[in-house]
Amino acid sequence: MRSLESHGDVGAYALGVLDEAEAFRFEDHLMECPRCAAQVTEFGPATRQLMLYRQATPRLVHPMARPGPRLLDRLLSEVAGRQRAGRRRVLYAVAAAVVCAVAGPGAVLYAHQGESAAPLTATDARTGVWARITAEDEAWG
Template structure:
């Protein structure tokens, strides 16, 4: 059952401020709660932006403001409200970009610039798992959409972007029901721009790679 404390813990879990014991209990709840799993996906873009902010912070400067315990709760509620207001517009733009990419079959690029969109695919003949990722460039990085089917085992899965320099970012997290589940569509965000992404990987919560997606 999804309770108000569980919904409150969604933002804290994604931001990494839950203790080890609380995080473990929340992950157990996440495996059987599509509502909280969707909330985790909603916050995927926030963590990507925060990681980029931390990387851009000058050496010797603490990027984290130490404030009262209510700050995280107020911040996550404000972010969730803002993302709900812009979700439809963002998904419409992502769908348009995906349609262009799927029609052309190659990344769309502006003359003299880096690719503004990209498409990565992967399939595992053994498990039957397949996935397609499309990514559109944004000023903060990339808006990412995933369609995945045939995840072999139930549990929490993550989509990880691997940069050309080896840098890794978790783009989205969701809960899978296992092999009998139909195709799922998941959205997220990355601080890496599409042209800087070498590949994507679908991994279990324990870090085991289930699928590798390449251009």
């Protein structure tokens, strides 16, 4: 059973967080398990990057630093502003649609109201017969 538990210690061993006795037991297991040895080797680049980060980070910086007291207020006001802007855009779109729905047919009716029928005239070049056609709207019903 301990052999199966040792397979789960690969990451902890690679990061160096096992205590001395656990590290000694895992090293014994490592001599017999090529799969775990390969996994420890694969953890190498990640371990090096974490060590570089640790060296580059000042000691006074906590890795899980708490946000400032005004951060929540600032974020909430930004989200509220975006929501207000979104609601405003929807309101403007609805208002534009209403204006188009009401004014569109009125503009079409107004544009056609003043039109008079234009007469069409044509002459046959061979016979000399001519005709004039005038079409007007007729209200029915």
